[in-house]
Amino acid sequence: MHNDVKEYDILFVEDEKAIRANYVKYLQRYFKNVYEAEDGERAYEIYKAKKPHIMIIDINLPKLNGIDLLKKIREKDHSTKVLMLTSHTDTGYLLDAASLQLTKYLVKPISREDLKNALNLVEEELSKFTITEKKRLTLKDNFSWDYDSNELYDDNYLVLLTNKERKILTILFSDINRTFTYDDIIIDVWYDLDEDKVAALKTIIKNIRKKVPENTIKNVFGEGYKIEI
DSSP states (O other), rough: OOSEEEEEEEEEEEHHHHHHHHHHHTTTTTTTEEEESSSSEEEEEEHHHHHHHHHHSSSSSSSOOOOHHHHHTTOOOOEEEEEEOOOOOOOHHHHHHHHHTTEEEEESSSSSHHHHHHHHHHHHHHTSSSSOOOEEEOOGGEEEEETTTTTTTTTTOOOOOOOOHHHHHHHHSSTOOEEHHHHHHHHHHHHHHHHHHHHHHHHHHHHHHHSSOTTEEEEEEETTEEEOO
């Protein structure tokens, strides 16, 4: 780990205030944004809000221990790099942690040199991949629309859409607050203007409304539909 500031965000999770303050100050010399948390529940809140590239997690945390915290994260995220701090030497316990795609675990007390070497390993792993932020439009009630994948998410959980539902939402999200006429949508989705398609469109819109926050899709009487946020 070199002395220049890295364009990575890091979250340090440790319940002992003095230890946390010491390492946060150290990490701020090397990383663009350094966040801190004193327990597992707070760490998960910060993780969801900030999406750090790297997390350093103590196993022994109040409210939500480090293993359970990482299990929650790994339900959907397999890219955030994690270093685990532990005083445990029990092989089974460490194997449980290792199965959660750790970059490395470090047995406490940890020297700055050990931490530096572990962060060098993390940096090497990160450098093998291009880190890009997905384009997301945030909706009400923790929903979002991903413009890269044309997918709908409910608090980062993928919402299942049919092909036509996805096509229609892709059209509507392409220009927020613009009214797309019935004909605009039907031509893009069905490639013809058969009168029966209007009824089919209305049925699909009705189904989509069950999957998005209330009042996201507005019906402009006699014209068509638009996304309103």
